[in-house]
Amino acid sequence: MSNIDEFFEKVITVRLPEDRESIDILDQTLLPGTLKRINLHTKEEVWDAIKKLKVRGAPAIGVSAAYGIAVLANKFATDDYDEFYKEFKELKDYLASSRPTAVNLFWALNRMDDKAKELKGEPVSKIKEILFEEAQKIRDEDVAISRNIGELGFGLLKELKKDGKEIGILTHCNAGTIATAKYGTATAPMYTALEHGWKGSDMHVYCDETRPLLQGARLTAFELHNAGIKTTLQCDNMASMLMKQGKIDIIFVGCDRVAKNGDSANKIGTSGLAILAKHYGIPFYICAPSSTIDLKTATGNDIPIEMRDPEEVTTMWYKERMAPEGIDAFNPAFDFAEHELITGIITEKGIAKAPFDKAFEELGI
Numbered sequence: 001m002s003n004i005d006e007f008f009e010k011v012i013t014v015r016l017p018e019d020r021e022s023i024d025i026l027d028q029t030l031l032p033g034t035l036k037r038i039n040l041h042t043k044e045e046v047w048d049a050i051k052k053l054k055v056r057g058a059p060a061i062g063v064s065a066a067y068g069i070a071v072l073a074n075k076f077a078t079d080d081y082d083e084f085y086k087e088f089k090e091l092k093d094y095l096a097s098s099r100p101t102a103v104n105l106f107w108a109l110n111r112m113d114d115k116a117k118e119l120k121g122e123p124v125s126k127i128k129e130i131l132f133e134e135a136q137k138i139r140d141e142d143v144a145i146s147r148n149i150g151e152l153g154f155g156l157l158k159e160l161k162k163d164g165k166e167i168g169i170l171t172h173c174n175a176g177t178i179a180t181a182k183y184g185t186a187t188a189p190m191y192t193a194l195e196h197g198w199k200g201s202d203m204h205v206y207c208d209e210t211r212p213l214l215q216g217a218r219l220t221a222f223e224l225h226n227a228g229i230k231t232t233l234q235c236d237n238m239a240s241m242l243m244k245q246g247k248i249d250i251i252f253v254g255c256d257r258v259a260k261n262g263d264s265a266n267k268i269g270t271s272g273l274a275i276l277a278k279h280y281g282i283p284f285y286i287c288a289p290s291s292t293i294d295l296k297t298a299t300g301n302d303i304p305i306e307m308r309d310p311e312e313v314t315t316m317w318y319k320e321r322m323a324p325e326g327i328d329a330f331n332p333a334f335d336f337a338e339h340e341l342i343t344g345i346i347t348e349k350g351i352a353k354a355p356f357d358k359a360f361e362e363l364g365i
């Protein structure tokens with residue numbers, strides 16, 4: 001096993017234990033200091049883990065919801081299909097209420113729901129087994145999908161490689177291995193480069209800290225550094241300086257939902273980064289599995305944006321509150337980059353370029 005595979009193994013985001021009584025996740029709120037796995041047995045525990053970002057990142061949320069609904073439906077006591085499906089539907093709606101923006105959550109739950117409906121008439125015990133198989137398929141497909149995204153992104157890195165000079169890559173939030181089943185999306189090109197024999201020093205990844213929950217500092221910097229990739233951390237408001245100094249050749253970010261016109265919602269700060277990239281003429285790529293593309297959502301303005309507790313801005317991570325008592329704090333968890341600012345959307349099926357709606361159609365999305 002290579003070093004990188006050993007690392008992937010250590011930080012598996014979510015898995016199903018042999019007894020299938022719970023789902024087993026890496027608690028991402030404790031990283032980078034503590035690598036601790038926890039088991040989620042109840043629907044409240046699964047909901048809470050997604051809400052509190054113990055498991056996070058669009059594809060990882062989808063895989064967790066799929067495993068979660070399979071484990072919980074397996075505990076339903078009834079043998080009657082109609083009763084089973086009624087409980088299943090209530091559970092699905094409950095899990096879907098945990099976070100609003102990442103479409104992968106709804107996509108994975110709908111896929112499980114379609115399976116449960118398609119199997120009407122089969123014994124409930126058989127349906128339960130097939131739901132486990134479907135959840136496993138969602139997880140396994142995610143590995144293959146992110147590897148494809150990695151190959152396509154690696155193609156772009158190869159074009160940038162000149163005179164042995166390191167390639168400067170900027171990323172925001174965490175769209176890494178722990179946000180997916182294996183390679184990440186925005187990190188997939190870099191991990192794929194390692195698999196193709198590149199050295200960690202051939203690339204230099206600049207990670208935005210990503211206020212207020214610090215996914216860049218706590219998660220992406222942790223991942224890439226452990227994988228042996230040259231990594232530098234900067235506060236979000238320093239990205240412009242890096243671009244001005246010519247240190248950034250390309251930007252890869254992940255995504256929570258792509259609208260039909262190509263507007264792409266991702267962690268708060270992504271929109272500003274896209275505007276900066278345009279100003280400095282730096283290619284700006286969204287990396288997203290096709291399950292993140294939501295053709296039912298027309299534009300970025302139609303994407304529901306999660307608002308989070310103001311305490312994350314005023315208090316969290318500080319020894320003491322760093323804002324006056326009673327002050328209002330604005331805390332949207334996501335924003336969206338307008339399609340005009342996006343160079344391309346790297347999916348497992350190919351790289352979509354503007355006009356995006358047409359490109360999605362051509363790629364069979």
Ligand code: MRU
Nearest residue numbers: 056057058175179185254255267
């Ligand atoms: O609030 P988070 O940490 O779940 O936000 C995650 C992101 O914005 C990621 O970039 C996105 O989900 C893609 S993960 C491959």
